[in-house]
Amino acid sequence: MSFDPNSLLRKHLVNLKSYSSARDEYTGKEGVFLDANENPYGSAGVKEAYNRYPDPYQQEVKQAIAKIKNIDTESIFLGNGSDEPIDLLIRAFCEPGKDKVITVPPTYGMYEVSAGVNDVGVVKVPLNENFQLDVKGVISAAGSDTKILFLCSPNNPTGNLIRKEDLFTLLHQFPNLVVIDEAYIDFAPDAGFLPHLHRFPNLIVLQTLSKAWGLAGVRLGMAFASPEIVTILNRIKPPYNIAAPTQGIVREALGNVLAKEKMVADILEQKNWLEDQLEALPIVQHIYPSDANFMLVRVPKPKEIYQFLIDQKVIVRDRSNVMHCHGCLRITVGTRAENEALLKAMALVKEDSFAN
Numbered sequence: 001m002s003f004d005p006n007s008l009l010r011k012h013l014v015n016l017k018s019y020s021s022a023r024d025e026y027t028g029k030e031g032v033f034l035d036a037n038e039n040p041y042g043s044a045g046v047k048e049a050y051n052r053y054p055d056p057y058q059q060e061v062k063q064a065i066a067k068i069k070n071i072d073t074e075s076i077f078l079g080n081g082s083d084e085p086i087d088l089l090i091r092a093f094c095e096p097g098k099d100k101v102i103t104v105p106p107t108y109g110m111y112e113v114s115a116g117v118n119d120v121g122v123v124k125v126p127l128n129e130n131f132q133l134d135v136k137g138v139i140s141a142a143g144s145d146t147k148i149l150f151l152c153s154p155n156n157p158t159g160n161l162i163r164k165e166d167l168f169t170l171l172h173q174f175p176n177l178v179v180i181d182e183a184y185i186d187f188a189p190d191a192g193f194l195p196h197l198h199r200f201p202n203l204i205v206l207q208t209l210s211k212a213w214g215l216a217g218v219r220l221g222m223a224f225a226s227p228e229i230v231t232i233l234n235r236i237k238p239p240y241n242i243a244a245p246t247q248g249i250v251r252e253a254l255g256n257v258l259a260k261e262k263m264v265a266d267i268l269e270q271k272n273w274l275e276d277q278l279e280a281l282p283i284v285q286h287i288y289p290s291d292a293n294f295m296l297v298r299v300p301k302p303k304e305i306y307q308f309l310i311d312q313k314v315i316v317r318d319r320s321n322v323m324h325c326h327g328c329l330r331i332t333v334g335t336r337a338e339n340e341a342l343l344k345a346m347a348l349v350k351e352d353s354f355a356n
Contacts, residue, residue, distance in 0.1 A: 003201040021239040054244035064254040074227040082221030087114045093147045094120040101148040106322045111150040131158040133166045154184040159290030184292035186212030271333040294332045312345035
């Protein structure tokens with residue numbers, strides 16, 4: 001498949017010279033560092049010294065990720081959560097006030113928010129009522145000005161994997177960039193699209209350490225793409241977009257894959273148990289199939305039940321205003337104790353008048 005991402009790049013970025021930081025010009029780790037105007041005495045009031053700027057390209061972190069994901073470091077871009085590469089992709093390839101992106105609601109809301117911030121239009125091609133793609137609708141909506149197609153699999157907020165054959169069809173037929181957001185792929189019975197990255201130069205796969213790895217507070221997202229696309233993202237990103245503490249914590253975490261796999265197994269075990277318990281509750285009308293660490297649950301009067309649960313100090317998400325999610329709450333799988341607290345609170349709802 002022939003595809004040149006530079007042909008889609010905004011014209012003023014073609015010859016943009018990126019900022020050259022001190023760590024771009026000298027990449028060694030030893031020496032007397034008098035090049036970056038840093039404080040030579042350490043850091044005020046903390047035990048660890050953070051007075052030196054971090055590696056702007058996070059090479060050690062990328063090497064660890066490359067081993068786990070079986071992918072070349074040149075195909076890895078790291079961002080401040082997945083939201084940063086989403087924003088950078090729109091900024092790089094979409095001309096404000098002219099170009100558009102395609103989303104398939106219900107889906108992750110940041111695609112539309114980032115587009116709006118960048119004055120980029122959004123073409124919406126809704127999923128069908130089974131939360132699967134309208135492939136013909138996406139192809140019909142595609143044009144030279146629809147630069148990016150954003151897809152989420154497993155999808156948020158619905159939890160289901162998007163049919164793989166439909167994704168392959170779009171990768172072959174969509175004329176521009178296809179982003180597949182796999183934030184929840186570690187919980188799914190599928191390897192996702194990372195193994196197919198080399199086949200599709202127009203494909204960008206997003207993953208995160210926030211979910212399965214339990215590092216949401218660290219804020220590190222991963223974009224996997226062709227080296228050409230990664231080079232473009234590196235050209236326009238802030239010079240030091242991943243902080244030194246984040247890089248250190250991530251390196252430590254990536255050294256313990258077994259701990260991550262144990263947490264995933266525990267979450268999936270709790271998910272199966274919680275689903276069984278929820279199905280036994282009279283107020284639960286339907287639980288949609290989920291390949292993630294959460295489930296979409298239809299109940300009567302979701303807004304009232306949502307508020308009732310808050311009053312019980314149990315917090316879920318009300319998704320009832322989202323397309324195709326009428327009457328639905330999104331419930332994250334917790335620990336056994338947290339899940340029991342949820343069930344206890346939901347069992348009280350039947351005694352309340354608003355459930356009638």
